[in-house]
Amino acid sequence: MSNLDITLNVISDKEAQLTVKVPVGQIQGKVESRIRSLAKTAKIDGFRKGKVPVSHIRAQYGAGIQQEVINDVIRDTVFEALSEKKVRAVGVPNIDDVKLENEFLVYQATVETFPEVQVQGxxxxxxxxxxxxxxxEDVDTMIENLQKQRQTFEVKEGEVVDGDQVLFDFEGSIDGEKFEGGAATDYTLVIGSGQMIPGFEDGIKGMKAGEEKTIKVTFPEDYQAENLAGKEADFKINVKEVKEAKLPELNEEFFELFGxxxxxxxxxxxxxxxxxxxxxxxxxxxxxxxxxxxxxxxxxxxxxxxxxxxxxxxxxxxxxxxxxxxxxxxxxxxxxxxxxxxxxxxxxxxxxxxxxxxxxxxxxxxxxxxxxxxxxxxxxxxxxxxxxxxxxxxxxxxxxxxxxxxxxxxxxxxxxxxxxxxxxxxxxxxxxxxxxxxxxxxxxx
The missing domain is CATH 1.10.3120.10 (Trigger factor, C-terminal domain)
Structure with a gap:
C-alpha cells in the first residue's frame, strides 16, 4: 500500500488535479543521507577530504540538497499517485503549490486526461x-504497363507524336522579355507525360528533328511562380532528335524478369x-x-x-x-x-x-x-x-x-x-x- 495521502479533484472531462501529501520523514531521511554522503567526498578549503563536519555541509548546502530531494520525491510519487487514482494522464503533469507543512510535503499536480467519450450513432x-x-482487359493493360516500364527509345524519322521522346532546346519570353527558368538546352521530354504546362507538349507535336518554331502557351492561374501565373508566353523550340518507344517483346527473357x-x-x-x-x-x-x-x-x-x-x-x-x-x-x-x-x-x-x-x-x-x-x-x-x-x-x-x-x-x-x-x-x-x-x-x- 502507498503511504501517500491523495485527493482527486476532477476539474472537467479532460482535466484533473491531485493534491498529494508525502510524509516528511521520507524527505528528512534522504536529505540527511545526501548530506553525510557529501561530507565524505566534498573538497572544501580548510578541511581535509572526508573530514568536513556534517554540520558545516548542512549549513552551507542543506537548503539546496533539500530542494533537490523534494524535486526527486515529487518526480517519483506523482505517477504513483496518478496510477493509484486510475487517472489516465496525457502529457506531463503540471506541478505547483509545493510546500512543507507540519508532517507532510504537499503539492498539486494538474494533468490533462484521456477523454471519456461515449461513442454515438x-x-x-x-x-x-x-x-x-x-x-x-485489366490483366492485359497491366502487362502492357510492365512493358512500358522497361521500354527503350530508338531514333525515328517523321513527326513527333504522343509517346515519343524528344531532345530539344527551348527559350521562353513574355512580351519579348526572357524570364528566369524559361530556357534549357538539350532538354529531354516524353510527349504526353504531362510534365510541362498545358499546351507546351501539344505545341511540339508534328515537329521533326531539325525544325524550329515558336509556340504560344499560357501559364496556369495557380502556377507556383506568381510572376508567371496567368501570363501568355512565347517559347522558341528547336527539335534536335526524335525517338519512338520500343516495347520489349513478350518472350522468355521478359517473362524471367518476373520469375x-x-x-x-x-x-x-x-x-x-x-x-x-x-x-x-x-x-x-x-x-x-x-x-x-x-x-x-x-x-x-x-x-x-x-x-x-x-x-x-x-x-x-x-x-x-x-x-x-x-x-x-x-x-x-x-x-x-x-x-x-x-x-x-x-x-x-x-x-x-x-x-x-x-x-x-x-x-x-x-x-x-x-x-x-x-x-x-x-x-x-x-x-x-x-x-x-x-x-x-x-x-x-x-x-x-x-x-x-x-x-x-x-x-x-x-x-x-x-x-x-x-x-x-x-x-x-x-x-x-x-x-x-x-x-x-x-x-x-
Missing part, C-alpha cells in the same frame, strides 16, 4: 464499400491476376476503413486535450521531415521551424479524435487481437517476397514488428464492428478507381 453509420474484379521460367505468357497472366486480386483486397480494406472512420467521426465531435494534439502534430512533423530526408538526402536543409503547427492541425485533430474513439470501442466491447488473423495477415504479406518463409519467421520472432501487425489487425476488427453496427452498401467500380480510392485513404492514416 453507431447504428446510423452508412458506409459505401467499393468492390472491383479483375477482367482480362516466370515455365508456362510463358499464360503463367505470367496468372501471376499478374493473382497480384492484382491481392491489391483489390487490400485496396477495399483501406477504402472501407476510411469510409467507416469518416462516418464514425461525423457522428462524434468532441474537444481533445491540448497535449494530445501537440504530440500528434509533432509526430506528423517528424514523419514529414523523415520523408524529406529520404527524398532529398541528408544534405537537404529542412528544419522543424519550416513546418508550422498550422500545417498539421486538421489532420492531427482527426487522428487524435479517431484514436480516442477506436480506443473506447476496443475497451467497451472487450476486443482483443485475433491471432489467427495476425498469422493470415503475415502470410499474405510474405507472398510478395522471394522467400516467404523468411518474412514469416521475421514477423513471428520480432516482438516489435509483430506488435505493429497486431495493431493493424485490431484496427481492422474495429472496422468490422462498425460495419456490423451500421449499414453497408456495395458499389462496383473499376480496378484503377478502387486503387486510387485506396491511395487516398492511406494518406489519411
Amino acid at each position: 453507431l447504428s446510423e453509420i452508412e458506409v459505401e464499400r467499393q468492390v472491383a474484379s479483375v477482367s482480362d 516466370v521460367t515455365e508456362g510463358g505468357l499464360d503463367k505470367l497472366k496468372v501471376d499478374v491476376r493473382k497480384n492484382m486480386e491481392r491489391e483489390i483486397k487490400n485496396a477495399t480494406r483501406n477504402q472501407v476503413k476510411q469510409a467507416a472512420f469518416d462516418a464514425l467521426l461525423e457522428k462524434n465531435e468532441f474537444d481533445v486535450p491540448k497535449a494530445m494534439l501537440e504530440q500528434e502534430i509533432d509526430r506528423q512533423r517528424q514523419q514529414m521531415l523523415q520523408r524529406f530526408a529520404q527524398q532529398f538526402g541528408g544534405n537537404a536543409n529542412f528544419g522543424a521551424d519550416m513546418l508550422p503547427n498550422e500545417l498539421f492541425e486538421d489532420q492531427a485533430l482527426r487522428s487524435v479524435r479517431l484514436g480516442v474513439l477506436v480506443s473506447q470501442i476496443i475497451e467497451k466491447n472487450n476486443l482483443t487481437v485475433d491471432q489467427d488473423r495476425v498469422t493470415a495477415f503475415i502470410k499474405e504479406a510474405a507472398e510478395n517476397y522471394e522467400d516467404p518463409n523468411e518474412v514469416i519467421e521475421y514477423y513471428t520472432n520480432d516482438k516489435q514488428q509483430r506488435a505493429g501487425v497486431e495493431a493493424v489487425v485490431l484496427e481492422d476488427q474495429v472496422v468490422d464492428y462498425l460495419l456490423e453496427q451500421g449499414k453497408v452498401t456495395d458499389k462496383e467500380v473499376k480496378y484503377q478507381d478502387l486503387l486510387a480510392a485506396s491511395q487516398k485513404a492511406q494518406s489519411q492514416f
Whole structure:
C-alpha cells in the first residue's frame, strides 16, 4: 500500500488535479543521507577530504540538497499517485503549490486526461464499400504497363507524336522579355507525360528533328511562380532528335524478369491476376476503413486535450521531415521551424479524435487481437517476397514488428464492428478507381 495521502479533484472531462501529501520523514531521511554522503567526498578549503563536519555541509548546502530531494520525491510519487487514482494522464503533469507543512510535503499536480467519450450513432453509420474484379482487359493493360516500364527509345524519322521522346532546346519570353527558368538546352521530354504546362507538349507535336518554331502557351492561374501565373508566353523550340518507344517483346527473357521460367505468357497472366486480386483486397480494406472512420467521426465531435494534439502534430512533423530526408538526402536543409503547427492541425485533430474513439470501442466491447488473423495477415504479406518463409519467421520472432501487425489487425476488427453496427452498401467500380480510392485513404492514416 502507498503511504501517500491523495485527493482527486476532477476539474472537467479532460482535466484533473491531485493534491498529494508525502510524509516528511521520507524527505528528512534522504536529505540527511545526501548530506553525510557529501561530507565524505566534498573538497572544501580548510578541511581535509572526508573530514568536513556534517554540520558545516548542512549549513552551507542543506537548503539546496533539500530542494533537490523534494524535486526527486515529487518526480517519483506523482505517477504513483496518478496510477493509484486510475487517472489516465496525457502529457506531463503540471506541478505547483509545493510546500512543507507540519508532517507532510504537499503539492498539486494538474494533468490533462484521456477523454471519456461515449461513442454515438453507431447504428446510423452508412458506409459505401467499393468492390472491383479483375477482367482480362485489366490483366492485359497491366502487362502492357510492365512493358512500358522497361521500354527503350530508338531514333525515328517523321513527326513527333504522343509517346515519343524528344531532345530539344527551348527559350521562353513574355512580351519579348526572357524570364528566369524559361530556357534549357538539350532538354529531354516524353510527349504526353504531362510534365510541362498545358499546351507546351501539344505545341511540339508534328515537329521533326531539325525544325524550329515558336509556340504560344499560357501559364496556369495557380502556377507556383506568381510572376508567371496567368501570363501568355512565347517559347522558341528547336527539335534536335526524335525517338519512338520500343516495347520489349513478350518472350522468355521478359517473362524471367518476373520469375516466370515455365508456362510463358499464360503463367505470367496468372501471376499478374493473382497480384492484382491481392491489391483489390487490400485496396477495399483501406477504402472501407476510411469510409467507416469518416462516418464514425461525423457522428462524434468532441474537444481533445491540448497535449494530445501537440504530440500528434509533432509526430506528423517528424514523419514529414523523415520523408524529406529520404527524398532529398541528408544534405537537404529542412528544419522543424519550416513546418508550422498550422500545417498539421486538421489532420492531427482527426487522428487524435479517431484514436480516442477506436480506443473506447476496443475497451467497451472487450476486443482483443485475433491471432489467427495476425498469422493470415503475415502470410499474405510474405507472398510478395522471394522467400516467404523468411518474412514469416521475421514477423513471428520480432516482438516489435509483430506488435505493429497486431495493431493493424485490431484496427481492422474495429472496422468490422462498425460495419456490423451500421449499414453497408456495395458499389462496383473499376480496378484503377478502387486503387486510387485506396491511395487516398492511406494518406489519411
